[in-house]
Amino acid sequence: MTTPRPRRPQPHADPGLQPERTTQSWLRTSLTMTVVSLLFIRWINVFGGLSVVVFVVCIGLAIAAIALQVRRYRLGAVSIRAERGRPTPWAILFLASSVCLIAVLSIASVIKITLD
Numbered sequence: 410m411t412t413p414r415p416r417r418p419q420p421h422a423d424p425g426l427q428p429e430r431t432t433q434s435w436l437r438t439s440l441t442m443t444v445v446s447l448l449f450i451r452w453i454n455v456f457g458g459l460s461v462v463v464f465v466v467c468i469g470l471a472i473a474a475i476a477l478q479v480r481r482y483r484l485g486a487v488s489i490r491a492e493r494g495r496p497t498p499w500a501i502l503f504l505a506s507s508v509c510l511i512a513v514l515s516i517a518s519v520i521k522i523t524l525d
Contacts, residue, residue: 431485435478438504442471445511455522459464463514477503 446467453460480489484497 426475431477432482435474435481435504438508439478440476442467442507442511445515446471448515449518452518452522455525456518463518467511467514470496470511472509474504 446464449456449460449464449467456463481497481500
Protein backbone atom coordinates (compact mmCIF):
# COMPACT_ATOMS: atom_id res chain seq x y z
CA MET A 410 0.00 0.00 0.00
CA THR A 411 1.46 3.34 -1.03
CA THR A 412 0.88 6.54 0.79
CA PRO A 413 -0.15 9.53 -1.27
CA ARG A 414 2.54 12.13 -1.78
CA PRO A 415 1.87 15.39 0.02
CA ARG A 416 0.96 18.14 -2.39
CA ARG A 417 2.92 21.31 -2.41
CA PRO A 418 0.83 24.25 -1.26
CA GLN A 419 -0.19 26.45 -4.14
CA PRO A 420 0.64 30.15 -3.76
CA HIS A 421 -2.79 31.07 -5.15
CA ALA A 422 -5.91 29.48 -6.55
CA ASP A 423 -5.10 30.20 -10.21
CA PRO A 424 -1.93 28.28 -11.10
CA GLY A 425 -0.52 29.22 -14.47
CA LEU A 426 -2.30 32.51 -14.70
CA GLN A 427 -1.23 36.11 -14.24
CA PRO A 428 1.59 35.91 -11.67
CA GLU A 429 3.35 33.15 -13.59
CA ARG A 430 3.01 34.89 -16.96
CA THR A 431 4.27 38.14 -15.47
CA THR A 432 7.22 36.37 -13.87
CA GLN A 433 8.11 34.72 -17.16
CA SER A 434 8.04 38.02 -19.02
CA TRP A 435 10.26 39.68 -16.42
CA LEU A 436 12.68 36.74 -16.59
CA ARG A 437 12.81 37.01 -20.39
CA THR A 438 13.55 40.72 -20.09
CA SER A 439 16.27 40.04 -17.51
CA LEU A 440 17.77 37.38 -19.78
CA THR A 441 17.85 39.88 -22.64
CA MET A 442 19.53 42.44 -20.39
CA THR A 443 22.13 39.83 -19.45
CA VAL A 444 22.84 38.93 -23.08
CA VAL A 445 23.28 42.60 -24.00
CA SER A 446 25.63 43.07 -21.06
CA LEU A 447 27.69 40.10 -22.27
CA LEU A 448 28.02 41.82 -25.65
CA PHE A 449 29.83 44.65 -23.91
CA ILE A 450 32.43 42.19 -22.64
CA ARG A 451 32.88 41.04 -26.23
CA TRP A 452 33.70 44.64 -27.17
CA ILE A 453 36.35 45.03 -24.46
CA ASN A 454 39.06 45.45 -27.10
CA VAL A 455 37.15 48.44 -28.52
CA PHE A 456 36.05 50.22 -25.33
CA GLY A 457 38.60 49.04 -22.78
CA GLY A 458 37.66 49.53 -19.12
CA LEU A 459 34.43 51.32 -20.02
CA SER A 460 33.13 48.04 -21.40
CA VAL A 461 33.61 46.35 -18.03
CA VAL A 462 31.82 49.19 -16.21
CA VAL A 463 28.84 48.98 -18.57
CA PHE A 464 28.81 45.19 -18.18
CA VAL A 465 28.69 45.46 -14.38
CA VAL A 466 25.90 48.07 -14.51
CA CYS A 467 23.83 45.98 -16.94
CA ILE A 468 24.27 42.76 -14.95
CA GLY A 469 23.37 44.64 -11.76
CA LEU A 470 20.19 45.94 -13.35
CA ALA A 471 19.25 42.44 -14.55
CA ILE A 472 19.78 40.97 -11.08
CA ALA A 473 17.77 43.79 -9.50
CA ALA A 474 14.93 43.16 -11.97
CA ILE A 475 14.81 39.48 -10.99
CA ALA A 476 14.86 40.37 -7.29
CA LEU A 477 12.03 42.85 -7.78
CA GLN A 478 9.99 40.24 -9.61
CA VAL A 479 10.29 37.76 -6.75
CA ARG A 480 8.69 40.36 -4.48
CA ARG A 481 6.06 41.27 -7.11
CA TYR A 482 5.16 37.58 -7.57
CA ARG A 483 4.44 37.23 -3.86
CA LEU A 484 2.33 40.40 -3.89
CA GLY A 485 0.45 39.12 -6.95
CA ALA A 486 -0.31 35.80 -5.29
CA VAL A 487 -1.56 37.56 -2.16
CA SER A 488 -3.73 39.90 -4.22
CA ILE A 489 -5.32 36.95 -6.08
CA ARG A 490 -6.18 35.28 -2.78
CA ALA A 491 -7.57 38.55 -1.40
CA GLU A 492 -9.27 39.34 -4.75
CA ARG A 493 -7.82 42.80 -4.54
CA GLY A 494 -4.86 43.87 -6.63
CA ARG A 495 -2.43 46.70 -6.11
CA PRO A 496 -0.35 48.02 -8.99
CA THR A 497 3.37 48.48 -8.41
CA PRO A 498 4.34 51.33 -10.74
CA TRP A 499 7.85 51.77 -9.27
CA ALA A 500 8.93 48.29 -10.33
CA ILE A 501 7.61 48.85 -13.84
CA LEU A 502 9.27 52.27 -14.00
CA PHE A 503 12.56 50.69 -12.83
CA LEU A 504 12.43 47.99 -15.50
CA ALA A 505 11.47 50.40 -18.27
CA SER A 506 14.22 52.86 -17.36
CA SER A 507 16.77 50.02 -17.07
CA VAL A 508 15.93 48.75 -20.54
CA CYS A 509 16.09 52.30 -21.92
CA LEU A 510 19.47 52.88 -20.26
CA ILE A 511 20.87 49.69 -21.74
CA ALA A 512 19.47 50.65 -25.15
CA VAL A 513 21.08 54.09 -24.96
CA LEU A 514 24.42 52.57 -23.96
CA SER A 515 24.17 50.11 -26.83
CA ILE A 516 23.30 52.78 -29.38
CA ALA A 517 26.12 55.01 -28.13
CA SER A 518 28.51 52.07 -28.46
CA VAL A 519 27.46 51.41 -32.05
CA ILE A 520 27.84 55.10 -32.90
CA LYS A 521 31.32 55.14 -31.37
CA ILE A 522 32.35 52.07 -33.35
CA THR A 523 30.97 53.61 -36.54
CA LEU A 524 32.76 56.92 -36.05
CA ASP A 525 36.14 55.34 -35.26
